[in-house]
Amino acid sequence: MRLTVVGxxxxxxxxxxxxxxxxxxxxxxxxxxWVDVLTGAAPPAPGxxxxxxxxxxxxxxxxxxxxxxxxxxxxxxxxxxxAYAGLVAGxxxxxxxxxxxxxDPEDVAVMCDKRRCHARLSxxxxxxxxxxxxxxxxxxxxxxxxxPGWGRVFVKPAHGSSAAGVIALAVAGRxxxxxxxxxxxxDGLFNSLRPRRCTDEAQVAALVDRIAPEGLHVERWLxxxxxxxxxxxxxxxxxxxxxxxxxxxxxxxxxxxLHLGNARGDLGAxxxxxxxxxxxxxxxxxxxxxxxxPRTLQVGIDLMFLVGWRRHAVAEVNAFGDLLxxxxxxxxxxxxxxxxxxxxxxxxxWRAAGGPEPARGDAAGREPARGDAAGREVLPCGA
Numbered sequence: 001m002r003l004t005v006v007g008x009x010x011x012x013x014x015x016x017x018x019x020x021x022x023x024x025x026x027x028x029x030x031x032x033x034w035v036d037v038l039t040g041a042a043p044p045a046p047g048x049x050x051x052x053x054x055x056x057x058x059x060x061x062x063x064x065x066x067x068x069x070x071x072x073x074x075x076x077x078x079x080x081x082x083a084y085a086g087l088v089a090g091x092x093x094x095x096x097x098x099x100x101x102x103x104d105p106e107d108v109a110v111m112c113d114k115r116r117c118h119a120r121l122s123x124x125x126x127x128x129x130x131x132x133x134x135x136x137x138x139x140x141x142x143x144x145x146x147x148p149g150w151g152r153v154f155v156k157p158a159h160g161s162s163a164a165g166v167i168a169l170a171v172a173g174r175x176x177x178x179x180x181x182x183x184x185x186x187d188g189l190f191n192s193l194r195p196r197r198c199t200d201e202a203q204v205a206a207l208v209d210r211i212a213p214e215g216l217h218v219e220r221w222l223x224x225x226x227x228x229x230x231x232x233x234x235x236x237x238x239x240x241x242x243x244x245x246x247x248x249x250x251x252x253x254x255x256x257x258l259h260l261g262n263a264r265g266d267l268g269a270x271x272x273x274x275x276x277x278x279x280x281x282x283x284x285x286x287x288x289x290x291x292x293x294p295r296t297l298q299v300g301i302d303l304m305f306l307v308g309w310r311r312h313a314v315a316e317v318n319a320f321g322d323l324l325x326x327x328x329x330x331x332x333x334x335x336x337x338x339x340x341x342x343x344x345x346x347x348x349x350w351r352a353a354g355g356p357e358p359a360r361g362d363a364a365g366r367e368p369a370r371g372d373a374a375g376r377e378v379l380p381c382g383a
Contacts, residue, residue: 001342003029004044006037006094007053008061013323013335014053020335024343037090038064046098049342051297052091052108054320055083065090077157077165077182077189080214084112084159102338102347103319104295111293111319114158114217124292126285127313129154129219137212138205145171150220154254155208158215161318164191165211168221168254169204176201179254182211195255221254222313225305227273231256232265233304233315236283237322237334238290240297240341240350243283244329245322274309282312289314294354297347298322298338 003021007014009031021029032044034055044050055061059071065086066072066079091105110116121128132144132153145153155167167180177199183192184203189210198204208216224231230250237245248265249256256262271279282303289301300321305312322334329337341347 001026001049003027003342004032004048004050004099005029005053006032006034006050008034008056008058011053011056013320016323016333017051017053017335017338020333020339023336024339026339026343032094034058034061034090035064037093038086043094043097044099048097048099050094050099050101051338052094052101052103055087055090073188073190075183075190075192077160077191077211077214080157080159080165087112102297102342104293107293107296108319111299111317112159112161114156114160114316115215117317118217118219120292121289121314121317124288126288126292127311129222129313129315131220132218135212135216135218138208141208141216141218142171144218152221154219154221155211156217156219157211158217160214161320162259163195163255163257165189165214166255167204167207167211170221174201175199176204178204178207180207181255181260182207184210193260195253195260219315222304223307225273225307225309227265227269230263230265232270233302234270234282235318235321235324236286236301236303237324237337238286238299238301239334239337240346241287241290241294242346243286243290243301244337245324245327245334247324247327270305274305278305278309278312285312285314289317291354293317295351297341298334 063071066082072078088109135141152170157165167178170177183190232250233256236243250265251262300318302315
């Protein structure tokens with residue numbers, strides 16, 4: 001088996017996947033940089049097995065994706081819809097030569113468009129927060145929230161990732177409060193790793209109006225369950241249809257992404273709080289999410305238990321959401337698990353069946369989580 005990775009050579013994910021390939025005794029994967037893909041390099045040969053990784057934060061790659069004359073300034077929220085179109089076009093070029101992609105281009109296109117992803121999950125019966133019809137600015141947003149009587153929503157760029165450009169918005173009469181990663185400057189909007197709180201309606205309205213041309217997806221803000229004085233949710237990685245790895249994200253505010261300074265929570269404590277039945281139901285939902293993308297080897301699922309632990313919902317699905325350092329399943333990280341699925345036939349069976357195999361002691365299993373000798377979080381996920 002010869003593998004090719006489309007990704008930036010210095011990307012951490014590319015390195016971890018390469019390490020997993022070598023550990024399995026396979027030849028090192030060829031690396032096709034995104035710059036080469038976007039500047040017209042020949043696609044992988046017919047029949048090549050290709051993993052496409054995130055374009056990352058390379059300024060030149062971003063410029064090429066957006067077809068812009070100059071790179072964006074660091075952290076600038078600009079051209080998100082254009083970058084999405086460039087990603088879709090790039091995936092098409094990778095597939096044009098007849099290679100076998102481990103990330104189906106259409107699946108990735110849906111996952112990277114929050115509106116299309118929400119619609120696909122909802123049609124499949126996956127529990128998701130209710131969403132508003134399309135809105136194009138602050139006035140439309142307030143009117144759309146008033147119609148069903150919603151007081152709290154998440155306003156998300158349709159093509160954003162890593163909470164970039166997200167606004168957690170609460171309104172009550174004339175009072176407004178927003179928590180957001182957006183930092184506004186006179187000449188642009190920038191992504192900040194320090195979410196800020198704003199209670200000035202005019203300022204919040206200006207943010208919404210400035211980000212709206214990129215396309216918005218607005219969901220009802222559901223109350224998440226909490227542990228230890230923090231709200232919590234999960235990033236679950238499903239490989240070949242099976243949820244195998246999970247990490248708890250614990251925050252004191254509404255944005256739980258770990259790169260925003262939030263903490264990893266205790267998975268064992270979360271499972272105990274939810275109870276076996278609720279946990280099993282949540283993992284079954286993750287299988288249903290993966291089944292919505294049956295031509296893609298792995299998906300990252302943002303799953304939240306609601307207050308009371310009896311209900312759960314899926315907030316997002318991530319095409320490149322498998323970076324969970326130190327989280328092991330049967331001694332394997334997410335990348336080793338993907339390589340194993342390729343070598344033991346699980347990937348082929350998953351694609352042929354269009355659905356998951358029965359779980360055997362994976363993240364949906366009943367065994368409690370435990371730590372390994374290095375103190376890392378270990379899930380009993382191996383077959």
